[in-house]
Amino acid sequence: MKPITKIAVLSLALLPVVFSACVKDSCKRLHSYSYYVPVYKTKDEVRANIKSNAPRDVTNPGKIYIRGSYIFLNDIDKGIHVIDNSNPAQPHNIAFIDIPGNLDLAVKGNTLYADLYTDIVAIDITDPLHVASKKIIENIFPYRHYGGGFVGSDANGVIVDWVRRDTTVTESCESTFPGINIRSDVFLATSNSGGTTGGNMSSPVGQGGSMARFAIIQDRLYTVGISALDVFNISNANNPVRGSSTTISWDIETIYPFLNKLFIGSMTGMYIYDVSNPDVPIQQGKFTHVRTCDPVIADNNFAYVTLRSGTPCQGFTNQLDIVRLNNLSNPELVKTYNLKNPHGLSKDGNTLFICDGSDGLKVYDVSDVNNMRLLSQVTGLETFDVIAFNKVALVIAKDGLYQYDYTNTQSLQLLSKITVKK
Amino acid sequence: MRLVFILFIFLSYSVYSQKPTCSCSFQGSLSAGLAAGNSPAKPLFQLSAGVKSKSYYLGVGTGIDDYQFHSVPVFADLRYDFTKSGEGFIYGHAGYNFPYNNESFVDWFGMERSTDKFRGGFYMDAGVGYRIFLKGWHRLLISAGYSHKRVSNIIGYTFPCLVAPCPEDKNRYQYDMGRIVTKLSWEISARRGKH
Numbered sequence: 001m002k003p004i005t006k007i008a009v010l011s012l013a014l015l016p017v018v019f020s021a022c023v024k025d026s027c028k029r030l031h032s033y034s035y036y037v038p039v040y041k042t043k044d045e046v047r048a049n050i051k052s053n054a055p056r057d058v059t060n061p062g063k064i065y066i067r068g069s070y071i072f073l074n075d076i077d078k079g080i081h082v083i084d085n086s087n088p089a090q091p092h093n094i095a096f097i098d099i100p101g102n103l104d105l106a107v108k109g110n111t112l113y114a115d116l117y118t119d120i121v122a123i124d125i126t127d128p129l130h131v132a133s134k135k136i137i138e139n140i141f142p143y144r145h146y147g148g149g150f151v152g153s154d155a156n157g158v159i160v161d162w163v164r165r166d167t168t169v170t171e172s173c174e175s176t177f178p179g180i181n182i183r184s185d186v187f188l189a190t191s192n193s194g195g196t197t198g199g200n201m202s203s204p205v206g207q208g209g210s211m212a213r214f215a216i217i218q219d220r221l222y223t224v225g226i227s228a229l230d231v232f233n234i235s236n237a238n239n240p241v242r243g244s245s246t247t248i249s250w251d252i253e254t255i256y257p258f259l260n261k262l263f264i265g266s267m268t269g270m271y272i273y274d275v276s277n278p279d280v281p282i283q284q285g286k287f288t289h290v291r292t293c294d295p296v297i298a299d300n301n302f303a304y305v306t307l308r309s310g311t312p313c314q315g316f317t318n319q320l321d322i323v324r325l326n327n328l329s330n331p332e333l334v335k336t337y338n339l340k341n342p343h344g345l346s347k348d349g350n351t352l353f354i355c356d357g358s359d360g361l362k363v364y365d366v367s368d369v370n371n372m373r374l375l376s377q378v379t380g381l382e383t384f385d386v387i388a389f390n391k392v393a394l395v396i397a398k399d400g401l402y403q404y405d406y407t408n409t410q411s412l413q414l415l416s417k418i419t420v421k422k
Numbered sequence: 423m424r425l426v427f428i429l430f431i432f433l434s435y436s437v438y439s440q441k442p443t444c445s446c447s448f449q450g451s452l453s454a455g456l457a458a459g460n461s462p463a464k465p466l467f468q469l470s471a472g473v474k475s476k477s478y479y480l481g482v483g484t485g486i487d488d489y490q491f492h493s494v495p496v497f498a499d500l501r502y503d504f505t506k507s508g509e510g511f512i513y514g515h516a517g518y519n520f521p522y523n524n525e526s527f528v529d530w531f532g533m534e535r536s537t538d539k540f541r542g543g544f545y546m547d548a549g550v551g552y553r554i555f556l557k558g559w560h561r562l563l564i565s566a567g568y569s570h571k572r573v574s575n576i577i578g579y580t581f582p583c584l585v586a587p588c589p590e591d592k593n594r595y596q597y598d599m600g601r602i603v604t605k606l607s608w609e610i611s612a613r614r615g616k617h
Contacts, residue, residue: 008510008552008564015566016602020458023568023600025490030594173595 020146027173037160041100046158050121050133052082052095057421061396063212066387067107070128071394073401073418077101077146077159080114082128086394088403089415095129100160101144105223106214111237113214113221117158120223120232122240134238141225150305156159210295210306211385212343215257220278222262224252228286229264234256243279258298261328265296270305272328287323287331295344301325302334302369304352306342318342320354322369344385346393351375351409353393360396363409375409446475447612455605457489457569464488466603470499474611477503483515487545490599491573493521495545509553515544519545519571528595529579536580536590543572543596547603548613573597 041049058081062074071083071091079102082095101117110126111134119422122135146159215222221232221240227250231243251267262273262281269288269393273281287303302322320337341357350367361378382398388406392415395402400419404412451472465488472481479501487493497517504510521540549567556562575595 005509005552005554012552012566013604014563016456016458016463019568020463020602021460023459023602024597025461025597025601026461027595027597030596032592032594288601307461 028170030168030170032166035165035167037165038159039161039163042157043162046098046100046116046160047133047136047291049098050116050123050130050131051097052129053098054096055081055093055275056096058093058401058418059421061401061420063104064111064385064387064394064396064401065105065107066389067112067125069123071401072105072107072112072125074102074105076103076115080105080112082125083392083401083418084128085403088405090238090315091401091403091416091418093418095131096353097123097131098160100158101146104213104214104223106216108221108234109237111234112239113216113232113234115144115214115223117142118142120240122234122238124238134233135240137240137242140223140230140242143226153274156227164206210253210256210297210346213253213255215262217254217257217260217262217275220275220276222255222257222275224248224255224264226250226252228252229255229273229281231281233279238412244281246281248283254295256297257293259300261298261378263296263303263304269325270296270303270331272303272325272331274328285327285329285331287321287333297345297347298325303331304345304366306339306354308339308341308343308357320345320372322366322372332373335372337372343383344396346386346388348388348406351388351406353386353388355386355395358382361386361393361404361412363406363412365409376412378404378412409422438474443550446473448472449474449479449481449609449611451563451607451609453485453563453605455603457487457601457603459599459601461487461490461599461601464490466605468495468605468607472499474613477508479503483517487519487571489571489601491518491521491524491540491595492569493542493545493573493616495519497545497547503553509555511551511563513547513549513551513552513565513567515545515547515569517545519543519573521573521580524573524575526575526577526595528593533579535577537576537578537592540593541574541576543574545569545571549603551605551607553609559609559610559612561609563607563609565607566602566604568600569603570600572597572599 012084017143055080060076062076065072069086070083073081079099080097081093084092084094099114099116102114105114112123112125114121118141119136119138120140122130124134199276213224219235221234227247229246229248232240233243234240246356254265256263260276264271269286273283274284296303297421299366304319307317307319309318316337322334324332324334339356340359343355345354352364352366354362356362360381361383363375365373383395385396387394390406393404393406400417402417403415405415407414426539450471455466456463457466468483468485470481470483481499483499487495495517497515499515501511501513520542524540525539547569548567551563551565554562578592580590580591
């Protein structure tokens with residue numbers, strides 16, 4: 001090998017040894033996210049606007065209530081749609097009641113009770129086209145917050161809307177935790193919520209569904225927040241009077257009234273409260289289960305509890321628990337049925353309707369609770385809650401509000417659909 | 423690796439069977455090397471084929487590059503012989519880097535990712551080399567230079583909300599890797615000897 005060749009080969013071979021310490025790897029994180037900036041109005045402006053405004057498209061359906069021939073459908077954090085359902089095959093969206101921060105509702109007679117973020121408002125709905133706010137009781141739900149943990153500020157008024165902003169920030173991988181970024185004045189994304197149900201053509205009192213946080217028994221309105229059970233005397237429907245408040249636990253989700261009992265669903269169990277004395281609910285029993293979400297309904301003999309997993313619910317359990325109620329102080333598990341991701345449920349006679357998430361709506365015969373039999377299944381929709389009443393099943397799904405005729409429980413017939421507009 | 427070898431055999435056959443009809447000639451090379459930077463040094467393999475005219479060579483290449491992330495670069499290959507005898511040369515590669523079979527470095531309290539995918543990026547390599555002419559069509563090349571590759575890892579986490587679908591928080595982790603690359607190459611040219 002010639003000397004020049006030796007020098008060249010040696011030089012090139014040494015190059016990495018000399019210079020490899022001079023080059024560096026780098027990493028930067030490009031974090032793209034959307035956040036929502038709240039739009040505030042003063043409390044006076046908000047309260048003045050609690051009336052029958054022009055109908056709007058359903059954008060984010062939440063809980064639902066049937067009263068007479070009307071459906072009251074919550075649009076999460078926005079207000080309540082008034083839907084004329086005289087003909088379930090052709091429902092008409094006739095008005096929208098602006099109630100910012102609204103998630104729950106219940107109806108007694110001609111009065112609708114709804115939450116207005118941390119407050120409760122009583123609204124006269126005698127004429128659904130001309131509703132009127134009658135009374136507001138403040139600070140009933142002190143721990144209320146929006147999705148993402150955002151807490152609305154009273155100092156700024158009431159949040160009536162959110163304006164979306166998209167942004168990308170670039171930073172060194174070492175400088176921050178990967179993951180969520182939360183600013184104090186915004187939150188990352190809109191929240192969603194489940195639905196609820198209710199309604200009875202002959203009763204002056206509506207009927208809460210399995211995912212409701214409001215329930216009415218005779219002259220009392222019962223509400224559950226994150227931790228407390230509150231009682232309101234609604235003998236004078238337009239003038240609710242706040243009564244006792246009972247702390248239950250810190251993971252309360254739903255309330256379901258049956259006779260003089262309240263079945264309260266929490267993430268760790270189902271509580272049974274006796275309201276023989278309507279102003280003083282007394283805990284009578286508890287059925288404990290694994291940590292998960294659990295809407296509940298009940299009849300004379302059994303409670304039906306759906307347990308589901310998912311990011312907000314934790315756990316890995318997706319099933320229906322049927323619990324015997326003979327001894328209310330010691331509810332006893334009868335049988336468990338596996339499901340996909342069960343949400344709300346409803347029962348009419350021996351027919352049980354279960355919203356099983358992306359598996360759609362399932363209809364069961366529960367005349368023998370030890371041998372529950374699938375009668376039919378409606379697929380192609382992601383269901384959250386259902387109310388079955390008078391042979392019409394009202395189903396809240398991700399993409400709209402469906403109504404099915406279940407005269408033949410083995411073959412449900414679609415009557416109508418109100419589509420969600422995004 | 424097997425694919426690279428088969429391609430090289432095919433290339434070699436093409437080079438051997440070609441008759442010189444113009445001032446240009448087909449040329450190919452198979453390289454093995456080492457990439458070293460502030461991450462652990464890793465081997466790399468490359469295959470290039472193209473046309474040489476006078477002092478210039480233009481070709482396309484591909485290979486396997488395991489520095490930090492497994493990837494397959496696909497690049498344009500330009501070389502210039504700066505000595506009359508053709509022994510000294512400079513080269514430059516520019517192209518795109520396709521990642522494969524990688525695992526993310528990112529972990530956020532062990533939380534399950536809703537999205538975890540890799541994306542490629544720019545690839546370059548530039549340096550200087552020395553050519554040793556062997557018998558017939560064969561040459562041995564030794565070269566060293568600076569190389570850069572970019573790989574992105576897109577990670578998404580879905581955080582709790584009340585009802586699905588919950589919003590996803592997405593992060594793009596963009597890794598830029600600079601390293602010194604040394605290669606030993608076996609070059610085959612359609613022309614014998616020095617030119």
